[in-house]
Amino acid sequence: ELKVEQNPLFLSMQEGKNYTIYCNYSTTSDRLYWYRQDPGKSLESLFVLLSNGAVKQEGRLMASLDTKARLSTLHITAAVHDLSATYFCAVDMGSGGGADGLTFGKGTHLIIQP
């Protein structure tokens, strides 16, 4: 059974600081997703990582994937308040052109204080 673990589950940080969220998974996969969820809202797709060594960046967020270590990281640079949200990583065991169902971590609840 695939297990996806995120840490930390809760993070409070100050604006301007850097931090990293970690996502470990238990079964070999080369498809890793990061989503953002604001309170009471649905999930917004941030990154799709499809190969070992993949790195993607959008604004102050950068995600990477190490399939050998079964580890993905989401790095936040110079955090701003608007990045406060819950961040989920998810793994897809599919290998074809489409996506199988995702297995999600429990999420990291991120609060960025002024």
Place this chain on the structure above:
Amino acid sequence: EAGVVQSPRYKIIEKKQPVAFWCNPISGHNTLYWYRQNLGQGPELLIRYENEEAVDDSQLPKDRFSAERLKGVDSTLKIQPAELGDSAVYLCASSLNVRQYFGPGTRLTVT
């Protein structure tokens, strides 16, 4: 481009009553998913459709849950009868390739 549409957005029912959720995926997306998200948790897959075919329903509690996707477009998820533990947000997602797009969800409260 319109996103995934779900209705209703909120539903409150008494236990043992039936309830149904509706989803309209992004146009052209062949794959449709239903997830359940409990408070403070990540979503959990209930069922996945490729066009009209349910290709993965291993996590769907079949004693009370059912789903259909007629004509390979819209989908309906039904619970009958609802239990207190079914209170959650039910999310629909669709995809054309590897990226899944989620709808706003239906928040179900069973009293």
